[in-house]
Amino acid sequence: MSGEPLLEVTDLVKNFPIRGDGLMQRVVSEVQAVSGVSFSINRGETLGLVGESGSGKSTAGRAILRLHEPTSGSVRYDGREVTEMSGKEMQALRQQVQIVFQDPYASLNPKLPINDIVGEPFIIHSSMSTTERKAQVAKLLANVGLLPEHGNRYPHEFSGGQRQRIGIARAIALDPDFIVLDEPVSALDVSVQAGVVNLLRSIQQERDIAYLFIAHDLSVVRHVSDRIAVMYLGKIVEIGERAPLYAAPAHPYTRALMSAVPVADPKRERRRERIMLEGDVPSPVNPPTGCRFRTRCWRATDVCAEQEPILTEYTPGLLTACHHPIGPDEVVSSADVRQHHLLA
Amino acid sequence: MLSVDDLTVSFPTEDGLVRAVRGVSYEVRRNEVFGIVGESGCGKSVSTMALMGLLPKTARISGQATYLGQPLLGRPDREVRQLRGSKIAMIFQDPMTSLNPVYTVERQLAEAVLAHHRIAPKLARERAIEMLDLVGIPQAKQRAKSYPHEFSGGMRQRVMIAMAIINDPDIIIADEPTTALDVTVQAQILETLMDVKDKVGAAIVLITHDLGVIASVADRVGVMYAGKFVEAASIDDIFESTRMPYTAGLLGSIPDLDAESDHLVPIEGTPPTLINPKPGCPFRPRCPLATDICATDEPILAQSDRPAHLVACHHWQAVADEPNSAALFDRTLQAGQQ
Numbered sequence: 001m002s003g004e005p006l007l008e009v010t011d012l013v014k015n016f017p018i019r020g021d022g023l024m025q026r027v028v029s030e031v032q033a034v035s036g037v038s039f040s041i042n043r044g045e046t047l048g049l050v051g052e053s054g055s056g057k058s059t060a061g062r063a064i065l066r067l068h069e070p071t072s073g074s075v076r077y078d079g080r081e082v083t084e085m086s087g088k089e090m091q092a093l094r095q096q097v098q099i100v101f102q103d104p105y106a107s108l109n110p111k112l113p114i115n116d117i118v119g120e121p122f123i124i125h126s127s128m129s130t131t132e133r134k135a136q137v138a139k140l141l142a143n144v145g146l147l148p149e150h151g152n153r154y155p156h157e158f159s160g161g162q163r164q165r166i167g168i169a170r171a172i173a174l175d176p177d178f179i180v181l182d183e184p185v186s187a188l189d190v191s192v193q194a195g196v197v198n199l200l201r202s203i204q205q206e207r208d209i210a211y212l213f214i215a216h217d218l219s220v221v222r223h224v225s226d227r228i229a230v231m232y233l234g235k236i237v238e239i240g241e242r243a244p245l246y247a248a249p250a251h252p253y254t255r256a257l258m259s260a261v262p263v264a265d266p267k268r269e270r271r272r273e274r275i276m277l278e279g280d281v282p283s284p285v286n287p288p289t290g291c292r293f294r295t296r297c298w299r300a301t302d303v304c305a306e307q308e309p310i311l312t313e314y315t316p317g318l319l320t321a322c323h324h325p326i327g328p329d330e331v332v333s334s335a336d337v338r339q340h341h342l343l344a
Numbered sequence: 345m346l347s348v349d350d351l352t353v354s355f356p357t358e359d360g361l362v363r364a365v366r367g368v369s370y371e372v373r374r375n376e377v378f379g380i381v382g383e384s385g386c387g388k389s390v391s392t393m394a395l396m397g398l399l400p401k402t403a404r405i406s407g408q409a410t411y412l413g414q415p416l417l418g419r420p421d422r423e424v425r426q427l428r429g430s431k432i433a434m435i436f437q438d439p440m441t442s443l444n445p446v447y448t449v450e451r452q453l454a455e456a457v458l459a460h461h462r463i464a465p466k467l468a469r470e471r472a473i474e475m476l477d478l479v480g481i482p483q484a485k486q487r488a489k490s491y492p493h494e495f496s497g498g499m500r501q502r503v504m505i506a507m508a509i510i511n512d513p514d515i516i517i518a519d520e521p522t523t524a525l526d527v528t529v530q531a532q533i534l535e536t537l538m539d540v541k542d543k544v545g546a547a548i549v550l551i552t553h554d555l556g557v558i559a560s561v562a563d564r565v566g567v568m569y570a571g572k573f574v575e576a577a578s579i580d581d582i583f584e585s586t587r588m589p590y591t592a593g594l595l596g597s598i599p600d601l602d603a604e605s606d607h608l609v610p611i612e613g614t615p616p617t618l619i620n621p622k623p624g625c626p627f628r629p630r631c632p633l634a635t636d637i638c639a640t641d642e643p644i645l646a647q648s649d650r651p652a653h654l655v656a657c658h659h660w661q662a663v664a665d666e667p668n669s670a671a672l673f674d675r676t677l678q679a680g681q682q
Binding site: 052053159160161189190191192193194195197198201216218219220222223242246256257258259260261262263264265266267268269274276277280 | 383384496498499526527528529530531532534535553554555556557558559560579580583584593594595597598599600601602604605607608609610611612614
């Protein structure tokens with residue numbers, strides 16, 4: 001792997017203005033969706049980006065592609081600054097960088113046959129002849145496990161899993177180096193999800209594509225990612241290699257998040273220590289001072305309200321933004337957490 | 345408490361009769377959590393909506409269902425309404441569409457009491473606040489004056505649970521109650537639901553697509569496929585002594601939070617159409633064990649080698665003999681690639 005990462009995101013910020021009702025529609029406040037996020041992705045690598053609703057994970061993914069114009073920060077792709085690119089440069093970039101959306105029902109034009117949907121990137125970005133394009137589309141459909149005759153059908157004739165395969169065929173049409181996968185399997189049944197996940201992995205291996213895999217399902221993310229970043233209220237609270245992150249996350253939020261996932265095994269379920277977080281995620285319009293997780297954290301002290309914790313390596317291979325990280329061998333008991341909440 | 349016998353539901357459409365539920369039978373006992381699990385379109389929601397009289401008039405329903413010996417199906421609306429919301433309560437996936445946006449939460453909860461009891465409105469409001477407190481809404485008295493949109497998704501679902509238990513039901517039907525919620529909130533809501541179940545002494549019918557949720561809260565579970573139960577047993581049996589290939593395939597396709605693996609094992613193909621279903625076993629086209637008999641005779645749900653463990657499969661013995669039943673699907677996959 002070469003020294004320079006394929007994608008380098010530094011201090012990415014995305015605020016959405018909230019406008020008043022008045023005639024001037026003045027900006028009265030801002031939703032701080034992404035608040036200074038930094039990460040990098042190497043060629044052929046998958047970074048999983050996890051978080052709950054409102055964590056800013058999808059906004060971050062879209063801001064990288066400038067589908068939402070970033071408020072500030074830098075996005076370097078292959079050594080070039082994306083945020084400063086002209087329209088023409090962006091169009092060229094969009095050949096190498098693709099996105100697959102969650103909802104395969106909304107992201108395919110219902111009026112176009114599959115041949116046109118998957119062939120559209122060639123019309124926009126190349127001067128390919130019609131026959132050549134048809135041959136390419138047939139090849140792509142075969143790549144994603146569909147038949148050539150599917151090309152003449154329309155999106156409504158396909159199941160959710162097949163539609164997601166069509167979305168993937170369109171994304172890989174121009175042989176990109178990087179794909180943002182925004183909850184690509186969340187809308188699918190598990191038995192179908194497994195096939196789409198396998199497809200994404202085999203495509204990655206064949207074509208050496210880097211993925212930013214955005215999802216809320218920690219089990220799927222573990223399965224597909226080399227490294228994982230955990231977001232909470234617009235910030236990355238923990239980022240690192242898959243093995244240490246899943247074995248013993250140091251951030252209290254990551255611990256709580258993992259303990260909350262129900263596993264399909266009744267015996268393990270009975271043994272699990274489930275950390276119950278109190279309350280809800282605070283509003284991104286007015287996030288807590290210091291550590292944004294402190295209002296729900298059972299380890300929070302005064303320092304957490306005063307100083308924002310920075311990402312620090314407490315456990316090898318893992319960067320954690322916390323004043324009171326959990327040690328790798330430390331067991332958090334649900335009773336202790338409950339006790340804390342009762343006292344608070 | 346609740347007994348359902350050979351329930352069928354069909355919907356006439358332009359393309360023909362959609363046989364959404366094709367003969368479902370189960371019993372729910374006092375204080376237990378009975379899970380109904382299945383993928384989209386398997387009929388799990390329709391089967392319980394039919395019991396509650398919540399399906400459109402065009403639905404054709406047959407079979408028997410009784411609550412404490414009283415029939416539920418084919419009764420006049422007025423009588424069903426009396427049971428619905430008092431003795432049998434429901435919780436839906438999306439609390440925003442089940443709550444009225446223009447009334448305060450307190451008013452809606454009090455109305456639920458007044459619909460079934462002749463008591464003073466003041467007492468009904470007190471009961472409302474008591475229930476909100478019970479489901480873990482902080483400062484229940486003040487929050488009761490709020491409107492649904494002023495609550496978060498998790499808090500709204502707590503309000504729905506409060507409404508479900510306000511008339512002291514015997515049965516709570518919870519249809520994907522946590523599907524729209526984040527996992528940390530889901531954990532809170534499931535805990536609350538189990539907590540109130542014990543407090544009011546109700547049984548719960550829990551409908552979900554999430555086998556993790558089933559594993560964490562259910563006592564027994566029925567697995568639905570193409571409008572029928574294909575396997576029903578205690579949760580330990582379903583997860584550890586699986587007898588039906590479909591259940592084995594489902595369990596095998598879930599990525600494990602606690603381990604890494606090279607690849608996942610999907611169930612190839614898609615569920616069959618429920619318009620004029622083909623004869624034989626509905627899972628046959630996707631099943632690695634299918635033989636000729638599966639194409640002609642639909643297996644009936646019957647006792648397996650284990651007590652109180654029902655299975656609808658001609659080849660359940662072969663699943664029982666396979667120590668790692670999910671591997672059945674893996675092998676067909678590898679064979680298919682060669």
